[in-house]
Amino acid sequence: MKIALAQLNYIIGDFEKNVFKITEAIRKAKAEKADLVIFSELAVSGYPPLDFLEFKDFIDRCKKSAEEIAKECIGIAAIVGCPVVNPRPEGKNLFNAALYLADGKIKSEIHKALLPNYDVFDEYRYFEPGNEFHTIDIKGVKIALTVCEDLWNIEDDPMYVSCPMDVLMKEKPQLMINIAASPFDYTHAEKRKAILKRNALQYDLPIVYVNHVGAQTELIFDGGSLAMNNKGEIISELQYFKEDFSILNFEDGSWKLEVKKNPTSGFQPPTSKIQRIHSALIMGIQDYFYKQNFSKAIVGLSGGIDSALVVALAAKALGEKNVKAVLMPSEFSSKGSVDDAMAIVNNLGVEHEIIPIKKIYTEYLNTLKEQFKGLPFSVAEENIQARVRGTLLMALSNKFGYILLNTSNKSELAVGYGTLYGDMAGGLSVIGDLYKTEVYELSRYINSEKEIIPENSISKPPSAELRPNQKDSDSLPDYSILDPLLYQYIEQRKGPHELIAAGFDGQLVKRVLKMVNTNEYKRKQFAPVLRVSPKTFGMGRRLPIVGKYLS
């Protein structure tokens, strides 16, 4: 049996485009004599459709689209992810299904049984867990077809009380097929392969795994679809961060030499954490713009490393002609900052504007003279400067149709070191999931062939330059201490006792945790953050704004 893997980039709710992509791939597979072509989880609707799933109209369109796709399946079978209606009155109204299409029809549906409902996942919000398990027979091969999480309950501390493959094994399948929409983080590809390998070994079966690729606002899907043998060895791997298509030959219960190509030749899967993050952020920016029909970005460029990195990533993602950098020096900006900002403008060849903020800032102070009389310079004046910059960038964005890219990093966002409606403005946060120390790492990676981000932006002490001679270190611990502490609190959910036991100073722990918790209100109003870590601010991390824990 020839099996095609179609790893595609879908648009949520764009049924016309998704159906077009899927039917094109079916035709291609058929032309290459494939017997079966496999698409990812919820391919028809795009993933995650979120509350669109609560609209009957949306579900009707899913059904119509699936029927349209089925019509293409003459002389070839397809497996495609699609939400379907639960016909019973009890339970949630939908299932997350893998449809088996053949002979021009929807022949059967397999329902996802394990519904991830943690971090960025809310599947039990919409779906009833599948509770009937059966294999499907394609060209005489008995297949255990599952959806994503259904293969993941194989860890030592299982999150679910049941395990679909254990049930399916009773029917003695010869092949596992798993369709997925498994969001990227820099640890995910390895974890995923380990889980798939564990399944292959435990059930002594080969696996085909087809993943979603592309970015959906904050969620990034890295592709990397693959086939494994029953030893958990990878027989074939599709590309990462790209659409891809491959045909494999499965005969007598095992993989034969690939018909089409050796999919791991011709590309190298990204191996380092920073390589992966780089590719993910580029795709994240591209899809955010492309899927909303925007092409041009604007970025405020301070001369510091964060905005330099964002401009570099934007230029790479969108083309340097589509990026406008705006320098907005104030009386507190050092000469060096303007030079550093101009250096990256010149290194990249992006358009730029220089718009000093002093006059507007002064006019604010004049206007508030009465109210502020006799009071010392404070965070209020600092924030005015940041908000003048935010307003100028948004004015250009509104006038010319740019999307403003935000330049805040994860360390700042964690401790609230940023101005709401000021430097926290922007439609998309590009590096909001990178701690400051990771911002340095990624900048050095980008500079590895030639200097793009000015060395001076990397080496100088970080500063917001909102008052004379300000340094981040005036109000924050050194990032080499802060970042590991934040990582253990945010990613690893360690509490104060565990952090102190891990060697952090007690006073520092108390102070930092309080900063993180009391600044939830700022993050509530922040842009979507491109997710590259296992715990990102935004939809995957939900904390009360009003609460008194560690604050």
Next chain:
Amino acid sequence: MKIALAQLNYIIGDFEKNVFKITEAIRKAKAEKADLVIFSELAVSGYPPLDFLEFKDFIDRCKKSAEEIAKECIGIAAIVGCPVVNPRPEGKNLFNAALYLADGKIKSEIHKALLPNYDVFDEYRYFEPGNEFHTIDIKGVKIALTVCEDLWNIEDDPMYVSCPMDVLMKEKPQLMINIAASPFDYTHAEKRKAILKRNALQYDLPIVYVNHVGAQTELIFDGGSLAMNNKGEIISELQYFKEDFSILNFEDGSWKLEVKKNPTSGFQPPTSKIQRIHSALIMGIQDYFYKQNFSKAIVGLSGGIDSALVVALAAKALGEKNVKAVLMPSEFSSKGSVDDAMAIVNNLGVEHEIIPIKKIYTEYLNTLKEQFKGLPFSVAEENIQARVRGTLLMALSNKFGYILLNTSNKSELAVGYGTLYGDMAGGLSVIGDLYKTEVYELSRYINSEKEIIPENSISKPPSAELRPNQKDSDSLPDYSILDPLLYQYIEQRKGPHELIAAGFDGQLVKRVLKMVNTNEYKRKQFAPVLRVSPKTFGMGRRLPIVGKYLS
């Protein structure tokens, strides 16, 4: 048996204060010779604790607090909600439990079986569904103890496949006790009573229901704890939007005359939708401030009805001395607007400032002269004005420690008729869950005794006053058409075909739905909205920013 109902307002994660409140109530109940005192769902941690539940330290503190509370239970029993650890490796790590405390110890735990995971609820994110059901025996009375949702699967289209009370009935209980944290919306109290009545009738048993009271950021809990007889008649009802405490006598399987008071005497439960919304918003503002140790609010006052209403609500909630109104007229503000704004300032006696924005606005235009050269006045210039106002309000907020209250209404938020970082700024959205037509209703309600909100603000055509002679109706349909359309799309999730079938114009439907869907990016960055309707922007409504459905 004397049963005390303790309806309290908890602070999420403030274990010291929650334990203090609970133990005080136990002492009071004991002093009044009660045999049992009942507290609401997750009383120990506050509800909803959200991802704090993922911290071992947080769960440890819940346990310690529960043990401390148990020590008070000598000569009295208590039922108190608390997250507890699931000892089994399979499944999620926690249960949402009702603890039965007596003899100074935690005697048993009842685990919530039906975990709401829709709208604002994410309970399956944290909890394993309870799967063992048993009654508890207190003073010879066999009690079916359940947690909130466990009584809700009694509707005709049940959301869950199981029904805990059906199982518990096998043990022939004499009384149902349900502890809850059931978020308010203007339909909720009636729905809740109907559900409880249906349980009373179906199982032919009396019920005690103890609910949470107080606001937790956007979620408002209205109290209204009650006792019902086995006919579903309310025997006793606690206050709404207030802490309350009551003792009832349960003998020989039914309620005797109340020991303490007739809880429905001395207050009237709010009956009209607008009364309820009014009380909810007042409590919502109060708790947002009180629980964060803030006392003073600032509001931008335009002369229009939205900001007038917010100032009136803030003055009622916080006291007029704690509210600062700021008038920021521009060249496009009518004389009438300033007069209307001053009228409410005078009606309420709140402090005010008048800060014209013209000079700052002009300085922005001067600064951007080069970039904007030759281009017509557009939304860019309009937004600059709104952002100047946002920046001035935030400057005062930062300087003096006010929380900025946002004044956007639900109609504007729905269609994106507002400026991010401008009039969409603020720490809390007070009326973001009221359609414009409801803003009028609530204003008239507030004026019912005497004119507080100037009649002129109510009767004049709404305008953003960001360009000469601008009216909302220039770019939006009349609110009397728009609001019902939005309601049917947002609250009722009707699709385009259903809306057209309901009588709305096809072009209008297409245009409005597109506005709603393409403005998700603005709402992503919006403040928490006090929730008063069954479908509120924010945590209870989750939609993709990047997507192409109806847009």
